Amino acid sequence: MSIVVTGATGHLGRHVVTQLLEKVPAEQITAVVRDKAKAADFAARGVNLAVADYNSPETFDGLFAAGDKVLLISGNEFDKGRPQQHKVVIDAAKTAGVALLAYTSAPGSLTASLVDDHRATEELLLASGLPYTLLRNGWYHENYTENLAPVLEHNAVVAAAGEGRVSSASRADYAAAAVAVLTGEGHENQTYELGGDVAWSFDEYAAEIARQTGKEIVYNSVPGEVLQSILTGAGLPEAFATILVGVDASITKGELVVDSGDLSRLAGRPTSPISEAVADALK
Numbered sequence: 001m002s003i004v005v006t007g008a009t010g011h012l013g014r015h016v017v018t019q020l021l022e023k024v025p026a027e028q029i030t031a032v033v034r035d036k037a038k039a040a041d042f043a044a045r046g047v048n049l050a051v052a053d054y055n056s057p058e059t060f061d062g063l064f065a066a067g068d069k070v071l072l073i074s075g076n077e078f079d080k081g082r083p084q085q086h087k088v089v090i091d092a093a094k095t096a097g098v099a100l101l102a103y104t105s106a107p108g109s110l111t112a113s114l115v116d117d118h119r120a121t122e123e124l125l126l127a128s129g130l131p132y133t134l135l136r137n138g139w140y141h142e143n144y145t146e147n148l149a150p151v152l153e154h155n156a157v158v159a160a161a162g163e164g165r166v167s168s169a170s171r172a173d174y175a176a177a178a179v180a181v182l183t184g185e186g187h188e189n190q191t192y193e194l195g196g197d198v199a200w201s202f203d204e205y206a207a208e209i210a211r212q213t214g215k216e217i218v219y220n221s222v223p224g225e226v227l228q229s230i231l232t233g234a235g236l237p238e239a240f241a242t243i244l245v246g247v248d249a250s251i252t253k254g255e256l257v258v259d260s261g262d263l264s265r266l267a268g269r270p271t272s273p274i275s276e277a278v279a280d281a282l283k
Contacts, residue, residue: 143168145278157205194262
């Protein structure tokens, strides 16, 4: 039996594989990658590598074995039909007869267009008859903290989220939940709504950056169409900018406050605060 992680060299996948290495022998882990060179560090530690691509179904032929536990990390190619990409993995897993397929989805409370691909994938997974776990990941701290440069340049956090709050958590937190599912028992056919322990507002986020930098940072709440122009002006594709503006609209409605407690329960510890992610980003 192997624990197989797709997208293993992505931001979340790296955290998952690294944390798995703390729990199980390296030879029990298979990292699915598109470029072996990017996983050389995992190979050096004894992790098995498999080269496969969501866009090439044949690359998944024979990749899984009966009894494997698989983590399907959602793809990030929004323009390539993600549900069909994910179906490639689901079909291969079903053919092999894997013991569990866990999928990184989005919160059940979220109505933004971002969730459409996730809901479609969930339907495909449930229809497959495979034992499944839905890891409905909330927002990541790093979605904000990895892009602090414009905040520090303009002394402002800009969003179209009004007074909405976000219960984000770190990628490492979400990875810990995935690892708990992959290495534990009793997670078959379960859905976990995952979010950070503490929800924060953008005013509070701006104040935290100000506290840690000693600069005067304000929160500018702008209309969605203004944020759209800012994002496309910064080089984001129009379609992706529209998705992000839609997420902010959902934040305004409270849809990214996930207070189930599932994340800290699975991780076995409190989730990391946004202040910690800000500090990491400022290093």
